[in-house]
Amino acid sequence: MPDRAPRLLRSICLRLVTIAAVVLVAGLACATMVRFAPGFGVDERELDPRLSAESIAALRSQNAGDGNIGHFYWHFLAGLLHGDLGQARTFSQPIAQLMKDRAPATAQNIGYGLALAWSITLAAAFAAAALQNKAAEVLLSAASIALLSLPAAVVALVAVIARKPASIAIALALVPVLYRYSRNVIAKNCAEPWIAAARARGVSKGRILFCHVLPGASPQLVALAGVSLNMAFGAALPIEVVADSPGLGQLAWQAALARDLPLLVTVTGVVATMTLVANACAATVNDALRMEHA
Amino acid sequence: MKIKICLLLLALAITVPGFGQGELRFCLHADPKTFNPLLVDDDASEAVRYLTGGVLVRLNRRTQQLEPELATAWKVSPDGRRIEFTLRPGIKFSDGTPFGAEDVAFTMKSLMDPELHSPIGDGFRSANGDMHFQILPKNRIAITFPAPVAGLDKLFDQVSMMSAHSPEKERAVLGPFVVADYKPGSYVELKRNPNYWKKDSAGRHLPYLDAVRLDIQQNREIEVMRFKRGEVQLINSLDGEYYDRLQPQMRSELFDSGPSFDSEQMWFNQSPAAKIPEYKLAWFRSTQFRQAISSAINRQDLVRLVFNNHATPAIGPISPANKFWFNSKLKPHAYDQSAAIRLLVKAGFRMQGGVLHDAQGHAVEFSIITNAGNQARERMAAVIQQDLAGIGIKVGVVTLDFPSLIERMTRTFNYEACLLGLNNNGLDPNDQMAVWLSSGDNHQWNPAQKSPATAWEAEVDKLMRAQASATSATKRKALFDKVQEIAWEQQPFIYLVHKNALSAVSKEVHGAEPVALSPQTYWQIEKLRVTIERASR
Structure with a gap:
C-alpha cells in the first residue's frame, strides 16, 4: 500500500516518455511518407501563365527546400523547441497561428460529439440491460448496425442537409461502436453471479445497475473512453471536410492535398499526442483503480 | 408630433418593401492567402482585393473597355513605354490618409520588387531595368518602363493602390469596402469604406451596401444548398449540374452569360x-x-x-x-x-x-x-x-x-x-x-x-x-x-x-448584371443593393 504512489508516478513517467518517443517517430514517418508521395514540392501556381520564368524558378526552389527529410526534421524539431512551428505553404501563414485558429472548432466538435455519443450510448446500453426486452434489444442493435454501416462522410452529409452541426455527425459516427462494446461489457457484468444474487435478494434494478454493474464495468468503459477520443479524431477528419467545419480535420485534409510538409507533420504530432495522452490517461485511471482493488 | 413622425417612418420602413443598406453574403471557396493586394495569386484573395482595392482604371466587365477610377485621365506614349495618369483630387484612404502621386509610385515600386514574384508585377516586366517616376504638377504622374509594355493601361485594372504613408499599411484601402474581421476557415467580413469617393447620379455616397460577408465554403454542394435556403445571395461561378438542379425552382435567379474566358x-x-x-x-x-x-x-x-x-x-x-x-x-x-x-x-x-x-x-x-x-x-x-x-x-x-x-x-x-x-x-x-x-x-x-x-x-x-x-x-x-x-x-x-459563365443571383439582390468576365456577379459591387427584409434578417 505505501509504495502505491511511487509506482503510479513511475508508470506515468514511463508513459510520458513513450508518448514523446511515439510522437517523434510518428512525425518522422509522416514527413517521410509526404516527402515520397507523388506531387511533393509542386505548386499549383506554376501553371499560372502570367508568371515569368524567374518567378516559376523561384517558386520551385522555395518548394524544393523541404526535400531532404533529415534536414527538414532536424530544423523542424529545433524550431519546435523555440516555439516556432514554421510556415504553412498552403495558407501562407505561421503554423502556430493556424493551429490556434483551428483547434477550438475541432475541440468543440469533438467535445460535444463525445458528450452526446456517450450520453446516448450509456442511456441505450443501460436501457437494454434494464429492460431485458428482446424487441428493444433487436431494435437498438438494428439501429446501431445501420449507423455502423454508414461512412462518416455520409453521416456528415446527412447532418449538413438537416442543418445540424458537425458534432452531431461525430456523435452519430461514434454511437454504434461505443454502444456495441458498452452493451457487451454491461451484459457480461449483468451475468455475473453476484448480480444474480442481488436480484434474488430483491435489490432494485437501478441500484443493481449503478451500484454493482457500473463499478464492475468501469475499467473497460474507462479504456473505451480513451479509445473513443481517437475514434472521434478519426471521424472528425472526413466530417469536418464534408461539413466545411474549420477545424484541424479540414486543415489536415487541405495540407495533405497540397503536400504541405511542415503543416502535416504538425497536425500529425498534435493528433498523435492527443490520442496517446487520452489512452495514457485511461490506462493510468485503470492502474489506479486496479491498485485500489488490490 | 416628432415622435409620431418617427413612429410613422419606422412603420413605413418595416412594412414597405424597399432597399436597405444591408449585408450581402456569398462564398469564397478557400481562405484568402493574403490581404496584401500586391501578393494576390489565388481566387479568394483576388475577390477580397476586388472588393477592397482602389485602382487607377477599371475594366468594365460588360463593355470590356477601360473606365476612369482613381485616375480621371491617362495616356500611353506612342512607344508604349510611358504612361501618364491624372489623379482624381481629394481622395482619401479608408483611414483618412490622403491619396496622391507618391502612393502610385510607392505601389508600383513595391509591385515590381523582383523578390515579390507577383503575377501582376510579372505582367509589367517586359525587359530588365528600372522604372522611372515623374511626379508632375496638377496631380499627375508619369511612369516610364525600360521597354514597351503591351496593353499597358489595361494592366492597371489589377493594381490596387497602397498608401506610402499610412500606419495601417495594406489595411488602408481605396475601394468600396474594408476588411473588418476575418475568422480563418469561417468568414471574411467587409464593412463599407467611410472614405470611398464614388457617388451615384443622385449624389448619394456609394456603396449602397453596409457590409459584405464572405463565407468560406469549400463544398460547392453546401454553397448551392445555402443559396436555396437564402443564406447566401450570389454564386459567382456555378457548375452546369447545379444550374440545372436549381432551374426548376429558381429559374429567374439563374444566369447563363454565354461562353466564359476559360x-x-x-x-x-x-x-x-x-x-x-x-x-x-x-x-x-x-x-x-x-x-x-x-x-x-x-x-x-x-x-x-x-x-x-x-x-x-x-x-x-x-x-x-x-x-x-x-x-x-x-x-x-x-x-x-x-x-x-x-x-x-x-x-x-x-x-x-x-x-x-x-x-x-x-x-x-x-x-x-x-x-x-x-x-x-x-x-x-x-x-x-x-x-x-x-x-x-x-x-x-x-x-x-x-x-x-x-x-x-x-x-x-x-x-x-x-x-x-x-x-x-x-x-x-x-x-x-x-x-x-x-x-x-x-x-x-x-x-x-x-x-x-x-x-x-x-x-x-x-x-x-x-x-x-x-x-x-x-x-x-x-x-x-x-x-x-x-x-x-x-x-x-x-x-x-x-x-459557359453560369451564376446565381438571389431575388433579394438588385443591380446585378452577371457577365462572363470575372467577377461575374459583383463586378459593380458598389451599385448592388439588397432588399430591406433581407437586410434586417
Missing part, C-alpha cells in the same frame, strides 16, 4: 524528356495525327452530354467572349471521323481489324491523364474515349490528384496525353505569353525549349514577341490572329469547349 483542352506530350516510347512520340509530333484526333472528337457531344448545353465548342485559345482578341475568321473544328481516318492513312497509319496501327505495326493506344474529382473532365475523357474508339484508337483514362498531375506535366513528363483547362482571367494575349513561347514553362506540350523544335513554333515565337512589342492595338490583333491561325492548324492544344 477553355478546356487536351494535348499530347511531345517533350524529348517524355518517358514514353519513341514511336508514340512520333505519333504525337505528327500534325496530321493531332488534326485527326481533333476531327474525331465530337465537341457538340461534349457540350450536350457533359455540360448539358452550358458550353460552347472551342475553336482556339481565345474564347468568343473576348470581344477584341477572338479571331472570328477561324472556322469551327468539324466532327468528321471519315476525314480523321483519311488524315491518319495519309500519315502512314492503317486500319486492321477495326484497330488503328502505325506504319511499324504498333496498335495505336494512349492514356489521358486528368485531375481527379473534376466530374466534368472525367466525363469528357469518357466521351473522348468513346469517340476515338470509333477510329480504332484505344484510350485509357487516368485520374490523378492535382499535385501528382502537375508533377507529371512539369517534372517527370511521365504521361501521354493530358486533359485540363486554362483559366483566363485577363483579356490580353500577353497573359498567355508563357504558353505560346517555345521557351515558356507553360508551353505544355513541350515546355522550356532551348530553341524552337518546329518551324511553326519558331513562327509563333516571332509573332508573340512582335505583338508584345507593338504599340498599336490593331497591329497586335493582326499578329495574334496569325498565332490563332497557326494554333488552329497545328493543334498543339486540341481545344474542346469553353464552359
Whole structure:
C-alpha cells in the first residue's frame, strides 16, 4: 500500500516518455511518407501563365527546400523547441497561428460529439440491460448496425442537409461502436453471479445497475473512453471536410492535398499526442483503480 | 408630433418593401492567402482585393473597355513605354490618409520588387531595368518602363493602390469596402469604406451596401444548398449540374452569360524528356495525327452530354467572349471521323481489324491523364474515349490528384496525353505569353525549349514577341490572329469547349448584371443593393 504512489508516478513517467518517443517517430514517418508521395514540392501556381520564368524558378526552389527529410526534421524539431512551428505553404501563414485558429472548432466538435455519443450510448446500453426486452434489444442493435454501416462522410452529409452541426455527425459516427462494446461489457457484468444474487435478494434494478454493474464495468468503459477520443479524431477528419467545419480535420485534409510538409507533420504530432495522452490517461485511471482493488 | 413622425417612418420602413443598406453574403471557396493586394495569386484573395482595392482604371466587365477610377485621365506614349495618369483630387484612404502621386509610385515600386514574384508585377516586366517616376504638377504622374509594355493601361485594372504613408499599411484601402474581421476557415467580413469617393447620379455616397460577408465554403454542394435556403445571395461561378438542379425552382435567379474566358483542352506530350516510347512520340509530333484526333472528337457531344448545353465548342485559345482578341475568321473544328481516318492513312497509319496501327505495326493506344474529382473532365475523357474508339484508337483514362498531375506535366513528363483547362482571367494575349513561347514553362506540350523544335513554333515565337512589342492595338490583333491561325492548324492544344459563365443571383439582390468576365456577379459591387427584409434578417 505505501509504495502505491511511487509506482503510479513511475508508470506515468514511463508513459510520458513513450508518448514523446511515439510522437517523434510518428512525425518522422509522416514527413517521410509526404516527402515520397507523388506531387511533393509542386505548386499549383506554376501553371499560372502570367508568371515569368524567374518567378516559376523561384517558386520551385522555395518548394524544393523541404526535400531532404533529415534536414527538414532536424530544423523542424529545433524550431519546435523555440516555439516556432514554421510556415504553412498552403495558407501562407505561421503554423502556430493556424493551429490556434483551428483547434477550438475541432475541440468543440469533438467535445460535444463525445458528450452526446456517450450520453446516448450509456442511456441505450443501460436501457437494454434494464429492460431485458428482446424487441428493444433487436431494435437498438438494428439501429446501431445501420449507423455502423454508414461512412462518416455520409453521416456528415446527412447532418449538413438537416442543418445540424458537425458534432452531431461525430456523435452519430461514434454511437454504434461505443454502444456495441458498452452493451457487451454491461451484459457480461449483468451475468455475473453476484448480480444474480442481488436480484434474488430483491435489490432494485437501478441500484443493481449503478451500484454493482457500473463499478464492475468501469475499467473497460474507462479504456473505451480513451479509445473513443481517437475514434472521434478519426471521424472528425472526413466530417469536418464534408461539413466545411474549420477545424484541424479540414486543415489536415487541405495540407495533405497540397503536400504541405511542415503543416502535416504538425497536425500529425498534435493528433498523435492527443490520442496517446487520452489512452495514457485511461490506462493510468485503470492502474489506479486496479491498485485500489488490490 | 416628432415622435409620431418617427413612429410613422419606422412603420413605413418595416412594412414597405424597399432597399436597405444591408449585408450581402456569398462564398469564397478557400481562405484568402493574403490581404496584401500586391501578393494576390489565388481566387479568394483576388475577390477580397476586388472588393477592397482602389485602382487607377477599371475594366468594365460588360463593355470590356477601360473606365476612369482613381485616375480621371491617362495616356500611353506612342512607344508604349510611358504612361501618364491624372489623379482624381481629394481622395482619401479608408483611414483618412490622403491619396496622391507618391502612393502610385510607392505601389508600383513595391509591385515590381523582383523578390515579390507577383503575377501582376510579372505582367509589367517586359525587359530588365528600372522604372522611372515623374511626379508632375496638377496631380499627375508619369511612369516610364525600360521597354514597351503591351496593353499597358489595361494592366492597371489589377493594381490596387497602397498608401506610402499610412500606419495601417495594406489595411488602408481605396475601394468600396474594408476588411473588418476575418475568422480563418469561417468568414471574411467587409464593412463599407467611410472614405470611398464614388457617388451615384443622385449624389448619394456609394456603396449602397453596409457590409459584405464572405463565407468560406469549400463544398460547392453546401454553397448551392445555402443559396436555396437564402443564406447566401450570389454564386459567382456555378457548375452546369447545379444550374440545372436549381432551374426548376429558381429559374429567374439563374444566369447563363454565354461562353466564359476559360477553355478546356487536351494535348499530347511531345517533350524529348517524355518517358514514353519513341514511336508514340512520333505519333504525337505528327500534325496530321493531332488534326485527326481533333476531327474525331465530337465537341457538340461534349457540350450536350457533359455540360448539358452550358458550353460552347472551342475553336482556339481565345474564347468568343473576348470581344477584341477572338479571331472570328477561324472556322469551327468539324466532327468528321471519315476525314480523321483519311488524315491518319495519309500519315502512314492503317486500319486492321477495326484497330488503328502505325506504319511499324504498333496498335495505336494512349492514356489521358486528368485531375481527379473534376466530374466534368472525367466525363469528357469518357466521351473522348468513346469517340476515338470509333477510329480504332484505344484510350485509357487516368485520374490523378492535382499535385501528382502537375508533377507529371512539369517534372517527370511521365504521361501521354493530358486533359485540363486554362483559366483566363485577363483579356490580353500577353497573359498567355508563357504558353505560346517555345521557351515558356507553360508551353505544355513541350515546355522550356532551348530553341524552337518546329518551324511553326519558331513562327509563333516571332509573332508573340512582335505583338508584345507593338504599340498599336490593331497591329497586335493582326499578329495574334496569325498565332490563332497557326494554333488552329497545328493543334498543339486540341481545344474542346469553353464552359459557359453560369451564376446565381438571389431575388433579394438588385443591380446585378452577371457577365462572363470575372467577377461575374459583383463586378459593380458598389451599385448592388439588397432588399430591406433581407437586410434586417
